[in-house]
Amino acid sequence: MAETFSNKINIRNKRATFEYHLLDTYIAGLMLQGSEIKSIRMGKINLRDAYCLFNKEELFVREMHISQYSKGGQYNHEEKRERKLLLKKKELKKIFNKSRDKGITIIPVRIYISNRGLAKLEIAIAKGKKLYDKRKDIQERDAKRELARLNKIKVDGNT
Secondary structure, eight states: OOOOOOSOOEEEOHHHHHHEEEEEEEEEEEOOOHHHHHHHHTTOEEOTTOEEEEETTEEEEESOEEOOOTTOGGGOOOTTOOEEEEOOHHHHHHHHHHHTSTTEEEEEEEEEEOTTSOEEEEEEEEEEOOHHHHHHHHHHHHHHHHHHHHHHHHHHHHO
């Protein structure tokens, strides 16, 4: 039985928009091993605890969990290894300068497969939210949900 792969992979870090104010986003390529890209195409990836940091002049993503490929055997990859991000030098310099500010971090927001079949990681320069910002977001989300529910009842009642 053949395993199915999809080019429609679009995995988001939903926690990122709740925990951080996203200031600027960039698209980076990933240096992956063969079994890692197969697992990504199957959707076996978790961005929740992942973060990016500089090592010398290169940017790496840490704590990004890519499950082992079921048919990888002895050639399987380590699930939480450091993975190098591929960006232009100009972008790396800009990100490095912004990340040196106090309270600024670099987090992965989304991973997807490009039209050419390559894994791309969308990273964001972000600033952590305060507790009152998170409460405000929750109130806005609840208000939208309540409004949508009332509109649905109103529409259903009229027809």
